[in-house]
């Protein structure tokens with residue numbers, strides 16, 4: 001055999017012996033995920049198309065997370081959450097995580113991991129482009145629109161074109177000042193925002209397998225930033241240890257064959273990589289922190305599915321302990337579980353919550369918040385003329401609010417160091 | 432599907448992402464309510480930076496202030512058109528604004544799927560870069576029999592690429608229609 005992990009998983013989901021890149025196949029979907037922005041129109045299309053007696057193909061394979069526009073006065077946004085709530089009630093959904101209830105989670109991609117929905121060897125579709133995040137667990141996951149999701153909701157099936165794979169190997173050990181965010185920014189800079197269109201990104205190498213799961217999710221999360229269909233990392237002991245308390249089912253772990261075919265292979269040596277930023281207004285506009293240091297900032301933002309995980313905040317705490325931020329700094333945990341961990345996780349004996357409070361950060365409730373701008377009352381939203389440094393994943397014009405704002409993307413370490421200085425700062429100055 | 436599409440060009444650059452096509456703050460409106468969904472047309476392409484709006488000059492509004500539809504109904508885009516989020520509101524908004532076809536150098540995967548599977552707008556590719564050869568406001572004609580694009584102002588003609596495997600879905604008018612016609616669903 002000469003197949004990649006992605007090809008093996010897709011073959012299994014298509015019920016075929018093997019599949020080849022370029023082939024169009026129909027897949028049996030293992031999980032469909034949706035949220036408050038794309039869930040309501042998906043449900044509407046499903047009802048319109050399947051009629052009065054529409055049935056969900058498998059309720060147990062549907063997970064619904066309100067997370068995008070949650071803490072807002074915006075009427076239409078709240079109406080969207082109401083639509084999800086009514087739908088969950090009407091169909092008695094087992095996996096609905098209502099805002100305002102004990103069950104509320106926050107950002108879907110991280111909640112999927114925490115709740116044990118990321119099962120190696122399966123295929124997961126979500127109405128969100130960052131659904132590729134789940135690929136960190138050795139599964140095929142990708143984003144689709146409402147029509148495709150409605151089709152899945154009614155049939156459990158979807159068509160896909162089997163992607164070619166790109167292999168990205170990172171050799172060497174991770175130093176304290178680098179994070180997964182720096183590695184993926186490097187890749188995005190090299191491939192460009194369309195360098196991976198209709199492809200699969202497979203991460204490999206000693207540095208990758210030294211990372212814990214949250215850091216791995218930062219890599220697969222941003223596979224879409226090069227246009228990739230999915231990002232994937234093979235299962236190892238670290239994956240298994242994360243999954244053990246969360247899933248009881250047995251699963252299949254696939255590995256790429258040694259002679260698997262790739263459209264491209266990139267090899268990186270960790271020692272050649274330094275802290276990086278994506279400058280306004282594109283995630284592939286990469287430069288070193290060193291080259292842009294000193295850029296004055298009006299806001300720092302630490303949050304989202306790519307930069308609001310517990311590992312991200314542990315890194316931030318290392319820098320912020322005993323320091324004061326000079327620029328308004330917003331901390332938004334991706335999920336309620338992470339928010340709870342702020343009270344229990346410590347650095348040098350002090351809880352993360354206390355570290356962030358004492359350094360002058362504003363802490364918001366778990367949700368997507370200003371990662372995608374959102375309604376005008378969204379916490380941390382960028383206004384006209386602002387210069388923001390953020391741990392999020394996109395900085396296209398207007399992504400975090402005003403199209404007259406500028407957004408730099410960087411690792412949580414770099415954002416924390418910059419917060420203390422009020423200007424873009426290399427984290428090595430504080431480590 | 433009509434075999435001939437005619438309309439005025441609106442030219443954009445590379446990497447027109449979904450926040451430029453329909454800014455995130457507007458995603459709260461109903462797509463199903465006929466009246467409310469017109470708002471999507473109104474805000475279509477409202478996130479495009481002013482100097483890139485309607486090339487080569489820029490600063491050409493896609494939609495006049497109070498309108499919900501545009502006088503431009505063929506978009507000429509560069510590479511990676513529709514990159515960014517999975518929001519199906521993006522091709523939907525373009526359809527609401529009256530756009531019939533897009534001709535870009537390349538598309539982001541999810542946008543392309545959404546345009547085709549939802550049957551909102553026809554996403555075509557040219558085999559050369561058109562954004563420097565066509566100006567906003569030019570009258571264009573797309574011929575889907577021969578896959579050509581003609582600039583009616585000077586009769587120059589450009590080759591378009593066939594959509595290949597997805598043509599049956601395009602011809603059917605979207606994924607559900609295709610699935611019904613081919614017996615995949617009842």
Ligand code: SF4
Nearest residue numbers: 107304305368371372
């Ligand atoms: S945190 Fe940002 S990128 Fe992640 S799902 Fe929410 S809006 Fe999307």
